[in-house]
Amino acid sequence: MHFLFFISPKMRKSLPPPFPPKELHRSSRSLLMLLFFLYCISHANAQKNSANSMRYIDNGAIKLGIDLNLGGAITYLSEKGKPNMINNWDWGRQIQMSFYSGPVPYEPDGKKPHKGWTFIGWNPIQSGDVVGNRSRVTGFKQTGNSLYVRCIPMHWPLDNVPGTCTYECWIQLEGNAVKVRSRMINYRPDTTQYPARGQELPAVYTNAPYHRLVTYAGTQPYTYDSVSFIKNHNLPQTPSIQWAAWQATENWAACVNEDGYGLGIWKEGVQRFSGGYYGDSSFKGGSHDVSTGYISPGSIDILDHNISYGYNYVLIVGALDAIRNYAYQQMPQALPSFHFRNSRLQWYYENTKDRGWPIRGCLEITLNPNAALLSPVIFWKATDASRLLIDAQWPASVKKARIYLSRFGVSTFEDHLDVDVQPGRRQYVIPLAHIGHYKGAFNGLKIQPDPDGKSMEQNLLKVYTIALLK
Known part of the structure; x- marks a missing residue:
C-alpha cells in the first residue's frame, strides 16, 4: 500500500519563501504506518459530521454551506441543480483559513507534534487537527444571503491544542460569486517576532472532476491573451507531492472540468499562486473521495503575536470565460x-x-x-x-x-x-x-x-x- 496516498495532500503545509518546496519523503515504515493510522482517524471523523451542523445560503444562482462542526469552514458550493464542488476527504481540505509562523517545531508546554508534521511549526487551521479534534465555533450569524462565523482554530500537527488566536469570516453571495472577508486576531503569549512564512489566502480544495488547473501567467495581462494550463498531476503512487507554483498576473486561477466549467478564485493584489491535482487519472470522485484539485493564492507574511491580519477573496462558479471576465472587471488601474x-x-x-x-x-x-x-x-x-x-x-x-x-x-x-x-x-x-x-x-x-x-x-x-x- 502506498501510505503517502493518504498523507501527501497535507504535506502542502510548509510553504516557506519563495514558493512551496518539495514535500517530505517517506522516512521509515513505522512512521508511515503511524501517519496512515492518524489519517484514517481524521478521514473517519470527517465522514461523521452531522447534517445538523451545516448552514446554507442560496441566492437562486449558487448555494454555499459552512460546517459549524469544522470551525465554519466552507464545505459546500454548487451552482443551482449541480453537485457539490468542494472536497471534504479530511479536515485539511475544504475552503478554509490556515496560517503559519514559528517556532519550528512548535511544542507548546512541551507537547510534541506528530512526527510527520514537525516541519510545519505553528499552524492553526479552521477545521480541526490531524487527530480529529474539531475547532470550536464561538460566534455565528446568518442574514439573508450572508454568513458570519467566528472560531477558535486547532493546531493541525498537535493533539487537541487550540490556537491562541481567533478566526473570523464574513461570506456574501452576489450572483455566481462568493465574496469572503477573513481575519485572524492573534493573542499569543510568545512575543517573539518570527521570520515571515508562506501563507494560504485561503486553501481551496475541489472534487476530482475539476482537475484542470487554469490561470493567466503571461506578460500581457488584461488583453485576453491565451490562458495557461498548469500541468501538475500528482499520482497516488508518487512518493511525494509538489504543488506547482506560478505568477498569476491577472490575480486569478481556476480548477475546471473537461468542459471548462468549475471554480475560480480571484485575490486582489496577489499574484503568488500554487496548486495542482492529486489522484488517479480517472478524474472521478465526489466530496468524500481522496482525489482532489487544489488552488491557493498566497503571500509571505510576518505574523506578530498580537497581529490582526485580514484578507479578502472572491470565489466564482461557472465557465472559464465567466471566471476570467470577473477578474477583468476588477482590473487594477495603477502601478504597484x-x-x-x-x-x-x-x-x-x-x-x-x-x-x-x-x-x-x-x-x-x-x-x-x-x-x-x-x-x-x-x-x-x-x-x-x-x-x-x-x-x-x-x-x-x-x-x-x-x-x-x-x-x-x-x-x-x-x-x-x-x-x-x-x-x-x-x-x-x-x-x-x-x-x-x-x-x-x-x-x-x-x-x-x-x-x-x-x-x-x-x-x-x-x-x-x-x-x-x-
Whole structure:
C-alpha cells in the first residue's frame, strides 16, 4: 500500500519563501504506518459530521454551506441543480483559513507534534487537527444571503491544542460569486517576532472532476491573451507531492472540468499562486473521495503575536470565460504602490526585524548587517514604470542604499543600482533606466538599506512609501 496516498495532500503545509518546496519523503515504515493510522482517524471523523451542523445560503444562482462542526469552514458550493464542488476527504481540505509562523517545531508546554508534521511549526487551521479534534465555533450569524462565523482554530500537527488566536469570516453571495472577508486576531503569549512564512489566502480544495488547473501567467495581462494550463498531476503512487507554483498576473486561477466549467478564485493584489491535482487519472470522485484539485493564492507574511491580519477573496462558479471576465472587471488601474500606514502590505525582511505590530505610519526596521526589505510578487513593464519612489527616514550611519530588481519568470535578484542617501526623512525618485538592461517585465523589488553593513543594530530605518512611477 502506498501510505503517502493518504498523507501527501497535507504535506502542502510548509510553504516557506519563495514558493512551496518539495514535500517530505517517506522516512521509515513505522512512521508511515503511524501517519496512515492518524489519517484514517481524521478521514473517519470527517465522514461523521452531522447534517445538523451545516448552514446554507442560496441566492437562486449558487448555494454555499459552512460546517459549524469544522470551525465554519466552507464545505459546500454548487451552482443551482449541480453537485457539490468542494472536497471534504479530511479536515485539511475544504475552503478554509490556515496560517503559519514559528517556532519550528512548535511544542507548546512541551507537547510534541506528530512526527510527520514537525516541519510545519505553528499552524492553526479552521477545521480541526490531524487527530480529529474539531475547532470550536464561538460566534455565528446568518442574514439573508450572508454568513458570519467566528472560531477558535486547532493546531493541525498537535493533539487537541487550540490556537491562541481567533478566526473570523464574513461570506456574501452576489450572483455566481462568493465574496469572503477573513481575519485572524492573534493573542499569543510568545512575543517573539518570527521570520515571515508562506501563507494560504485561503486553501481551496475541489472534487476530482475539476482537475484542470487554469490561470493567466503571461506578460500581457488584461488583453485576453491565451490562458495557461498548469500541468501538475500528482499520482497516488508518487512518493511525494509538489504543488506547482506560478505568477498569476491577472490575480486569478481556476480548477475546471473537461468542459471548462468549475471554480475560480480571484485575490486582489496577489499574484503568488500554487496548486495542482492529486489522484488517479480517472478524474472521478465526489466530496468524500481522496482525489482532489487544489488552488491557493498566497503571500509571505510576518505574523506578530498580537497581529490582526485580514484578507479578502472572491470565489466564482461557472465557465472559464465567466471566471476570467470577473477578474477583468476588477482590473487594477495603477502601478504597484505601497503606503505603509497601518500594514506591511506583504513586504518582509531578510536578516532583520521591525518594531512589531501595530504598524504606525511606517515600517520601523532595525538595521542589522545585510538587512533587506523584499516586496510581494508584483508585475510591471519597463515601458510603464521609469522611476522608483522611496520615502524614508535614514539614520546618519547609512550613506548608500542598493535597489535590486527581479525579472519576470526569475526568482532571484540580479539587477541592481546603488543610490546615495542622506540622514533624515527624504523622498528619492530613482531613475530605473540607470539599471543596466532595464527592459522587459519585472516581478519584484529588494531594498538593501546599507549594503556595506556598517550600521549599528540600534539604528532604525523608517520607510513610509515605496512606489513605481511612470
